[in-house]
Amino acid sequence: MSKASLEATVDPEKVHGWITQIGSDSSAAVPLLQAIQSEYGYLPRKAMNLVLENTEINASQLFGVATFYAQFRLDPVGRHLIKVCHGTACHVQGADRLNTSLRHALGIVDEKEDTASNGSYTIENVACIGCCSLAPVMLIDGEAFPNLKGADAQKHLVKHAKTKGEILPGHAGEGDDQPADEKEK
Amino acid sequence: MSGDMVITVGEGTCGVAAGAPEITKLLKERFPQAQFKQVGCIGMCHLEVMVEISTGGKSYLWGGLNKKNLPKVVRFHRGQGDLPESMLIRSTDQQQTERSDYLTKQTRIALRNVGQLNPISMDQFRARGGYSAIEKVIKGGMTPEQVIEEVKISSIRGRGGAGFPTATKWTFARGAPGEPKYLVCNGDEGDPGAFMDRSLLEGDPHSVVEGMLIAAYAIGASKGYAYIRAEYPLALKHFAIALDDARKAGFLGYKILGSNFSFDIKIKEGAGAFVCGEETALLASIEGQRGMPRIRPPFPAIQGVFGKPTIINNVETLANIPWILLNGGAAYAKIGTEKSRGTKVFALAGAIKRGGLVEVPMGMSIRQLLMEIGGGSASGRPLKAVQLGGPSGGCIPESMFDTIIDYDAINATGAIMGSGGMVVTDTKSCMVDLARFFLEFTQIESCGKCTFCRIGTLRMKELLTKICEGHGTLEDIDTLAELADRIKDASLCGLGQTAPNPVLTTLKYFRDEYIAHVTDKRCPGGVCKGLITHTIMQDKCTGCSICDRYCPVNAITGELKKPNTWVIDKKICINCGMCVEVCNPDAILAA
Incomplete structure (x- = not known):
């Protein structure tokens, strides 16, 4: 499996369905994009074109909105999404190290790249998710892991990859180790 | 044995993240006959997972539970072991423990229901006096003017950051011509380090709905929007359920409670833009545009969403409103200081021992809050400063911790009350790095409309990065101060006007750290990668x-x-x- 296979196949019926449900005037731009992204994980060009053809929204507004808000992305995501919180509390407690160790395990070297070469995981930095007292925090496919150190993040990733049958293209420190916060229990 | 047992688990976002679902599962296996309830987050995030177990007429509140220590609690409740003191927050027999101070030293008005009820249960909300404020208003025949008068007496100021008197805002919109009028609840809590709005929306959504109802009645609005961040999935879910239940119960919709007042609320999911905390940017976002602010006047109260009169109130402000109407504005005004009445919710995080949400009366000193409620430093190292108000705010050094919580007193330090995020740092942190972090944040979040905000914040970030990497000069420090002044003067909205605050306050109170980076090529906190x-x-x-x-x-x-x-x-x-x-x-x- 490679990254090329991550491109989504857009079902025009679905896009038409959202337009009927949400509306086709200009105030529908944000919710329509949200609907597309929650289905495909990103905004496939084909889905955006369908919106342009079937609503009052013009291209400058739609792409303007899609590139303005942090939530939207124009590139496909990996099969699993890791969100690393970079709120203030997470920052002062070393959230950067989570990225370092996750990228190491996923073999992502290029600074501009956020997805592993085999399309398994994408790392996304997010603004505060509001669990500041449990900092630093990350989410893998929506499941939260609190009070992490860099090494813990990697261990949770290794464990997750094992259960999902994913291969990590990079180098993980100790694959068979229990995460520190579970070890003590 | 466990037949009369009621087990209540805190399942807010924090609780879930800390492992509440797993603890619930284990408890269900151990006590299959017990009745399980879930509540929102009580705000003691440092002691998640929290569980209250009531049995035989006694109740025990346990905190800090995990897979390892849970068996001790289970054994105790089976009558097979001693009471595990270290996990007890309070019990019927033992009201006071060191851990319970966190709760008893607070004055909870906005957070009155959070953690006390199942957030999505209309019955439990009604049992705690919910929707009786709107009943009092409508059935008691209060006029909108009387409602505004009551709020005016309370002297409550907007809790979102700017601190504008709520009643004054409402008066503008009440008198503005144009139909329909809109009421917007601003739940786009973008300040990294603040999470009170999340907690309220997911832990007590009905109180926010009721606050919106009263506000709408007062200004004559018939349409409402709740703008909630997409990053808060649980808040969105609970608020949507609350809206449905409120409609079924006749509190939302056409001719509410048999009166001529009609009002309904739509949820707008925020798509992630800090600038949307700014009123006019938020309105642009609701209209489906890029969230860019515009020049005021016209103010939203006169010309807001879709060109109609619009009032935007913060979540915490709205949650206070029902209490004020039920207990009277005077009761609220009795709490606090001369110019800052009532209570304020703070989100405590960082190098603090007991982090979480706390609601305290205005007038309490920062030291009292951090030491008596927050328990002081988590690491044992001395505290250095507290960052108040997030990227728009500033830091207050330890030497000024006796400053009281009051809009004017805090503004005098150069920081702002903001939405109430308090990130505490100890000696192993770098204030220059913290300033760089905030500038990087505001630079990314600048909408790009005003040149000084767009380019100026970038230049400041570059200078700060240069200093953190050990290549800074003393002139760079002067340039930072100059840029800060220019950006403040030449930016249209609050984002740009306040973006330099973290730099200005750290320059004011921690100039020696900047100098150490520049002349000694040393990072006193041991944080900056280029200098260690x-x-x-x-x-x-x-x-x-x-x-x-x-x-x-x-x-x-x-x-x-x-x-x-x-x-x-x-x-x-x-x-x-x-x-x-x-x-x-x-x-x-x-x-």
Whole structure:
């Protein structure tokens, strides 16, 4: 499996369905994009074109909105999404190290790249998710892991990859180790 | 044995993240006959997972539960073990423990229901007096003017950050011509480090709905929007359920409670833009546009969403409103200081022992809040400063912790009350790095409309990065101060006007740290990567090789199990600190 296979196949019926449900005037731009992204994980060009053809929204507004808000992305995501919180509390407690160790395990070297070469995981930095007292925090496919150190993040990733049958293209420190916060229990 | 047992689990976002679902599952296996309830977050995030177990007429509130210590609690409730003191927050027999101080020293008005009820139960909300304020208003025949008068007496100011008197805002919109009028609840809590709106929306959504109802009645609005961040999935879910239930119960919709007042609320999911905390940007976002602010006047109260009169109130402000109507504005005004009445919710995080949400009366000193409620430093190292108000705010140094919580007193320090995020730092933090972090945040979040905000914040970020990397000069510090003034003057909205605050306050109170970075090429907090090096202390190294395995750049070499052979190649090392973190004998020195 490679990254090329991550491109989504857009079902025009679905896009038409959202337009009927949400509306086709200009105030529908944000919710329509949200609907597309929650289905495909990103905004496939084909889905955006369908919106342009079937609503009052013009291209400058739609792409303007899609590139303005942090939530939207124009590139496909990996099969699993890791969100690393970079709120203030997470920052002062070393959230950067989570990225370092996750990228190491996923073999992502290029600074501009956020997805592993085999399309398994994408790392996304997010603004505060509001669990500041449990900092630093990350989410893998929506499941939260609190009070992490860099090494813990990697261990949770290794464990997750094992259960999902994913291969990590990079180098993980100790694959068979229990995460520190579970070890003590 | 467990037949009369009621087990209540805190399942807010924090609780879930800390493992509440797993604890619930284990407890259900151990006590299959018990009745299970879920509540929102009580705000003691440092003691998640929290569970209250009531049995035989007594109740016990346990905190800090995990898979390992849970069996002790289970054994105690089976009558097979002693009371595990270290996990008890309070019980029927023992109301006061060191841990319960966190709750007893607070005055909870906005948070009155959070953690006390199941957020999505209309019955439990009604049982705690919910929707009786709107009943009092409508059935009691209060006029909108009387409602505004009551809020005016309370002297409550907008809790979102700017602190504008709520009643004054409402009066503008009440008198503005144009139909329909809109009421917007601003739940786009973008300040990294603040989470009171999340907690309210997910832990007590009905109180926010009721606050919106009263506000809408007062200004004559028939349409409402709740603008809630997409990053808060649980808040969105609970608020949507609350809206449905409120409609079914006749509190929302056409001719509410048999009156001529009609009002309904739509949820708008925020798509992630800090600038949307700014009123006019938020309105643009609701209209489906890029969230860019515009010039005021016209103010939203006169010309807001879709060109109609619009009032935007913050979540915390709205949650206070029903209480004010039920208990009277005078009761609320009795709390606090001359110019800042009532209570304020703060989100405590960072280097503090007991982090979480706290609601305290205005007038309490910052020191009292941090020490008596927050329990002081988590690490034992002395506290250095507290960052108040997030990226728009500033830091207050330890020497000024006796400043009281009051809009004017805090403004005088150069910081702002803001939405109430309080991130505490100790001596092992770098104030220059913190300022750089905030500038990086505001630079990314600047909408780009005003040149000084768009380019000025970028230049400030570059200068701060230069200083953090050890290449800064003394002139750079002066340039930072100059840029800060220009950006403040030449920006249209609050984002740009306040963006330089973190730099200005750190320059004011921690100039010596800037100087140390520039002239001594030293980071006193040991944080800035360009100014520290990592060295293996040979006398402590065991040669286990774990550092090598975690090093992302292969900078560490040596022979397995042979101490004295391991070295870090400083040319390759990126000073990420992974080795320090994993080294068991603490053999790696970062300085």
